[in-house]
Amino acid sequence: MTLDRSRRARAARKRRKRFLAADNDLTAAQWTAIRSAWGCCAYCGGPDESLQKDCVLPLSRGGRYTIENVVPACRSCNASKSNDEVTGWLRRKRLDEPAFLRRWVDVLTTLRPSDGLDDERPDVPGEQERSERDAAVASLHDQHDERDHAAEQEGDQG
Numbered sequence: 001m002t003l004d005r006s007r008r009a010r011a012a013r014k015r016r017k018r019f020l021a022a023d024n025d026l027t028a029a030q031w032t033a034i035r036s037a038w039g040c041c042a043y044c045g046g047p048d049e050s051l052q053k054d055c056v057l058p059l060s061r062g063g064r065y066t067i068e069n070v071v072p073a074c075r076s077c078n079a080s081k082s083n084d085e086v087t088g089w090l091r092r093k094r095l096d097e098p099a100f101l102r103r104w105v106d107v108l109t110t111l112r113p114s115d116g117l118d119d120e121r122p123d124v125p126g127e128q129e130r131s132e133r134d135a136a137v138a139s140l141h142d143q144h145d146e147r148d149h150a151a152e153q154e155g156d157q158g
C-alpha cells in the first residue's frame with residue numbers, strides 16, 4: 001500500500017512538472033489574442049464566460065501549451081473533452097468538426113504574423129507555416145477517417 005501510494009505521488013509530481021513546463025510556452029498576451037480571435041468556446045460556440053485554455057492535442061498525447069495547440073473552451077467542453085482525441089470527441093458530441101478545423105486554421109493564420117517569433121521567414125510569408133498546419137489538420141483527418149470506417153462497420157451490424 002505504502003509503495004503504491006508513493007508511486008502514485010511520484011507520478012503526480014511528474015505530471016505536475018510536465019504541466020508546468022508545458023504551460024510556460026504560452027504567454028498571457030498570446031492567450032488573450034487566442035481568446036479574442038475566437039470570441040467564444042472553440043468547440044460549441046458557447047459564450048465568452050470563464051473560457052479555459054484547452055489543448056487541442058491533449059498533453060497526454062504529446063500536445064503542449066503553444067499558440068498552435070491552445071483554444072478557448074467553455075468549462076463544460078473542457079471537462080468533457082479531457083484527454084480525448086479532438087476529432088473523435090467532436091463527432092461523439094455531435095459538434096461541427098469541419099467548422100472547428102476551418103476556424104482553427106483561420107485563427108492561427110490571424111495570430112501567426114503578429115507574434116513576431118519567426119525570424120527565419122521563408123520567401124513567401126506564412127507559406128511554410130500554412131503547409132505545416134495543413135499537414136497537422138490532414139493528420140487529424142486521417143486518424144478520424146480510420147475511426148469513421150470502424151464506426152460505420154459497427155453501425156452496419158447494429
Ligand SMILES: [Zn+2]
Pocket residue numbers: 041042043044045046073074075076077078
Ligand atoms: Zn463549449
